[in-house]
Amino acid sequence: MAVSVTAALLIIGDEILTGRTKDKNIGYVAKYLTGIGIDLREVRIVPDVEAEIVAAVNALRQRYTYLFTTGGIGPTHDDITADSMAKAFGVGIGHDPRAVAMLQERYQPGELNEARMRMARIPDGADLIENPISKAPGFRIGNVFVMAGVPAIMQVMLDSIAPTLETGAKMISRLIEAEGIPEGHYAEGLAAIAAADERVSIGSYPSFSANGFRNQIVVRGKDAAAVEAAAEAVIQLLARLKGDRNPL
Amino acid sequence: MAVSVTAALLIIGDEILTGRTKDKNIGYVAKYLTGIGIDLREVRIVPDVEAEIVAAVNALRQRYTYLFTTGGIGPTHDDITADSMAKAFGVGIGHDPRAVAMLQERYQPGELNEARMRMARIPDGADLIENPISKAPGFRIGNVFVMAGVPAIMQVMLDSIAPTLETGAKMISRLIEAEGIPEGHYAEGLAAIAAADERVSIGSYPSFSANGFRNQIVVRGKDAAAVEAAAEAVIQLLARLKGDRNPL
Numbered sequence: 132m133a134v135s136v137t138a139a140l141l142i143i144g145d146e147i148l149t150g151r152t153k154d155k156n157i158g159y160v161a162k163y164l165t166g167i168g169i170d171l172r173e174v175r176i177v178p179d180v181e182a183e184i185v186a187a188v189n190a191l192r193q194r195y196t197y198l199f200t201t202g203g204i205g206p207t208h209d210d211i212t213a214d215s216m217a218k219a220f221g222v223g224i225g226h227d228p229r230a231v232a233m234l235q236e237r238y239q240p241g242e243l244n245e246a247r248m249r250m251a252r253i254p255d256g257a258d259l260i261e262n263p264i265s266k267a268p269g270f271r272i273g274n275v276f277v278m279a280g281v282p283a284i285m286q287v288m289l290d291s292i293a294p295t296l297e298t299g300a301k302m303i304s305r306l307i308e309a310e311g312i313p314e315g316h317y318a319e320g321l322a323a324i325a326a327a328d329e330r331v332s333i334g335s336y337p338s339f340s341a342n343g344f345r346n347q348i349v350v351r352g353k354d355a356a357a358v359e360a361a362a363e364a365v366i367q368l369l370a371r372l373k374g375d376r377n378p379l
Numbered sequence: 380m381a382v383s384v385t386a387a388l389l390i391i392g393d394e395i396l397t398g399r400t401k402d403k404n405i406g407y408v409a410k411y412l413t414g415i416g417i418d419l420r421e422v423r424i425v426p427d428v429e430a431e432i433v434a435a436v437n438a439l440r441q442r443y444t445y446l447f448t449t450g451g452i453g454p455t456h457d458d459i460t461a462d463s464m465a466k467a468f469g470v471g472i473g474h475d476p477r478a479v480a481m482l483q484e485r486y487q488p489g490e491l492n493e494a495r496m497r498m499a500r501i502p503d504g505a506d507l508i509e510n511p512i513s514k515a516p517g518f519r520i521g522n523v524f525v526m527a528g529v530p531a532i533m534q535v536m537l538d539s540i541a542p543t544l545e546t547g548a549k550m551i552s553r554l555i556e557a558e559g560i561p562e563g564h565y566a567e568g569l570a571a572i573a574a575a576d577e578r579v580s581i582g583s584y585p586s587f588s589a590n591g592f593r594n595q596i597v598v599r600g601k602d603a604a605a606v607e608a609a610a611e612a613v614i615q616l617l618a619r620l621k622g623d624r625n626p627l
Contacts, residue, residue, distance in 0.1 A: 145582055148419045149550065150410030151597060152584065162398030171396045176422035206563045207583040208570035246566030283587045302397065315454045318494030322456035334393055335455040336400065339531045349399060
């Protein structure tokens with residue numbers, strides 16, 4: 132039985148919900164975690180409102196092996212992630228000497244004003260996540276990893292977190308092009324293949340472009356032989372169905 | 380007092396959580412709803428698992444004016460949104476004659492097999508949302524709008540839904556470039572401006588590129604005069620601070 136390590140991702144920020152900023156972190160984190168053997172099971176996006184952040188953190192951290200968050204750790208008044216995290220865990224928060232030292236690498240003594248010192252506010256008991264780009268650290272508290280929202284910084288933080296994570300069996304996937312065969316033709320056969328082996332899950336993904344519909348089938352699972360056998364069954368199914376050209 | 384109409388968005392699909400497909404609907408829906416005067420307050424992404432979909436639907440539909448969903452309404456076994464929605468509302472589900480008629484516009488009699496007929500399964504009491512591209516309809520049940528996951532289809536469905544929605548006062552926003560002034564320098568003044576008028580919310584958004592950090596400040600609100608006054612205060616604040624060049 133393959134071990135399953137699970138995760139949720141919480142994106143914090145009004146700017147995503149108003150459409151001002153297009154999120155670039157969800158797809159990156161999803162692919163990254165899948166690649167190292169962690170199953171991303173849920174994503175939420177919430178506004179810069181403490182009660183919303185606290186509720187989401189507490190719902191998600193209790194349900195999954197890990198919770199990753201992005202956003203809200205800068206120096207301005209709308210950066211309330213650290214305080215919300217302390218509240219979610221019921222712990223104190225203050226200027227962390229290690230975080231202050233990191234900021235001192237970047238700012239001259241007179242420059243480290245009260246607003247910038249906000250970036251050194253870390254909940255009690257948390258470990259820091261280094262930020263080689265702009266120094267202000269993220270942190271880990273319990274099973275929650277708090278990262279920056281700026282994609283370049285989030286990505287280096289994730290790289291430094293990854294070696295510390297427990298990982299499960301990696302998801303293996305096989306992509307099969309339906310090559311013009313409509314979903315409605317292979318749906319019944321595909322359902323039978325999916326139902327025959329609970330170690331695999333099969334998805335059918337239509338996309339639409341100027342050239343019309345393109346259907347792709349993805350067979351996923353953690354048992355290589357089972358994925359291979361199901362993929363082979365899908366390929367044989369499609370070979371039998373070739374000829375019908377009505378899309379979707 | 381401006382009326383507030385709120386919404387949540389639920390993205391249904393394993394393919395987003397594994398990173399196979401990059402979501403293109405969140406940013407589009409966020410911008411669209413903001414533009415017509417509906418506040419998007421929360422987004423969730425869940426896998427193709429009935430219990431997860433039902434739980435998310437029931438949590439979100441009770442909390443916001445509207446819930447929009449994307450994904451899972453095609454003909455294959457992994458398309459379980461309609462059945463999950465019936466379960467969430469505790470109503471029956473069957474082949475809807477109006478939906479069957481729509482599919483008959485597209486498929487010849489012999490082509491409308493059992494799998495394709497799945498796309499006509501609609502929860503009892505729902506209204507249909509037309510799909511001019513591939514005919515298979517979405518639907519509205521209560522305050523929930525169920526749309527396709529394929530962006531081009533989701534977008535035309537949203538266009539047809541929009542005129543039926545109650546909308547509130549539109550969010551007005553003013554974007555101000557910080558032009559090289561670091562967040563840490565304007566954070567204190569910005570917090571004071573934000574705290575002075577509860578009708579406005581102010582966000583500070585650093586982004587990072589080959590040219591270094593770029594900070595943008597956005598003043599948002601539904602009262603035009605209040606937004607204008609706060610934006611003017613921000614511009615004056617930045618003018619006073621010009622000169623300090625240490626980014627972030």
